[in-house]
Amino acid sequence: MSEPLLSVRDLRAWFFTDQGIAKAVDGVSFEVREGETLGIVGESGCGKTVTSLALLGLLPEPPARLMDGSSVRFRGQELVGADEKQLRALRGNEISMVFQEPMSSLNPVFSVGDQITETLRLHRGMDRRAARAEAVRLLGEVGIPEPARRVDEYPHQLSGGMRQRVMIAMAISCSPKLLIADEPTTALDVTIQAQILELLAELRRTLGMAVLLITHDLGVVAEVCDRVVVMYAGQVVETGTVEDIFVRPAHPYTRGLLGSLPSVGGAGGRLVSIAGTVPSPLHWPDGCRFRARCGLAGDGCEAPQDLVELGAHGRAARCWRART
Amino acid sequence: MTEPMTKPARAATEGSAGIDRSGPPLLEVRNLVKHFPVRGGPFGRARAQVRAVDGVSFDLWRGETLGLVGESGCGKSTTGRTLLRLIEPTAGEIRYGGQDVRALDRMGLRALRRRAQIVFQDPVGSLNPRLSVGAMLEEALTVHGLGLPNRRDRAVELLERVGLSADHIDRYPHEFSGGQRQRLGIARALSVEPDFLVLDEPVSALDVSVQAQVINLLQDLQAQLGLTYLFIAHDLAVVEHVSDRVAVMYLGRIVELADAREIYHAPRHPYTRALLSAVPRPDPVGRESRQRIVLEGDVPSPIDPPSGCPFHPRCPHPAKDASCRGVGPSLDGPRAGPLVACHHPLQSAGTQA
16 A cells, blocks of 8 residues: 555644643544545544644644654655744645634635635745636635625625635645645534535545545534544544444444434434543543443453554554454 | 422333324414514614514424424524513514413513523523522522522432432532533523423534433433423434424424424425435445435525525425415414425425425
């Protein structure tokens, strides 16, 4: 197999706070291959967003710090410890990001066109006229009706779905190899979410880019991802293909998450909830971090758990019981 | 004295089969309207009206759960608040237990709110940060004239009922997790022993594992106490799971109302069908062949809703014609449903009329 596009090894992003050290991301490893969609899924506080920000050096340091041994390689180039100039050359060019709330990522005092042309002039060295024409083309490509008129509108004049389309237009303006999308549809209504997911799938096909999708929504993961990383308490607890995760989940946490979901057209009845709440990153439990909430916990769970390989293609689960 | 809170139990899995709809409904809503003025200009005159709720009618029988579902801005939350007169309706009729809710004076409203309570989405914003849990629950009892000497015992009983414990009674809201705070919101609503709860997005802010805990709790409480729920949410899977009947709202109106299983397996309104097909399914098997209807454009503004059927500009129905633009379809039929406001309702899942 060829070298992965992005390779993350033992990423540890800790926050040094007055209350103590919050080990938000605590030894995370995964790969994104050329052209694939990898989903990172987990509940709030599991470390998925901190992971995505750490990849591009976007964590505020201090309080955050990437601990020794953390490695993020993009097409062979090490990004941890890279200087700001190198990172800047990558960000927006080869790797770009889309966030949950487009309103806070767009500048309210500049028109949509101004913001896209700025990116184009900065990253692609276009002149004003060429950049404007390209901005109109990009807005059309992301499905904005009447792009030649919309290009002069301001963010507040657009609906939530349209704003997210503008963010995506900016993100793809330099034909990135990797798009990191952090909860890109969470703030949107379900019919608009369907439009945006469709758009992302189409762009991925036409541009051949890989997508790293970060979300809490298992339904979205099942709809669009090729492979999945499940996170819990700052660690990866399970990885596999989307079928592995949804059809043959190996980790008790993944099984609990799936059981917690009411499904459309489902049978009703009682949901399998997971007892208790997510622990605090200031005090991860010793041993298996899921132990206190796990219905299967017993002897062998008080030891820290390693990811157990379960066959080929990076299938693994952080549970000693998964071995059998 | 607190009487034991037990009423005929109903298994959570029973569905609408166990609901007795032969008697009069607990709640009757007819042509409910709420318009909010948009003010502007130098004298702050109303320039336009936001037609948040634009003629909503439904009945709710004792012991059942009616799900009210729709996308943001469809008027579902405004409907819930208007029912309890937390917002004054512009027009229409609300009868609770046969009583005209719109005619109630202050004393009458207070009596109503002992019987009908509301739980909000955001447990943080709706709990007073400076009151301990015990003080909060005791206050609710006192306000409603239930300030008995044993009200602290009653507070403990409430906490235990929602899955918390007596140890929590002297803690403050910030010491609780999101799921626990929602349990507190439910305990406070239950403190006055209501018959009816408006649940306004009660689990939307919660993580999925905690969401399941709260859904199970709400279903257990309904079975134990014989409560009636109006369950308002945008999450269709959650609404189907908890509801006996479901009403789908679009632009301030109910477009379809039917038994929960029926509406999900055989939606009759083109909007309901599109909405259901857009929900991401947590099942990757066969996702390529799944038929998904992607609606074009956004929901129109409720300030200037389209003529005729409010859904007609986005409707993908091939039978769409001039009548859809001209005349708004009505929602006539049996009170309990099925009802559909469409000139060309779909016959069953996936087939056209």
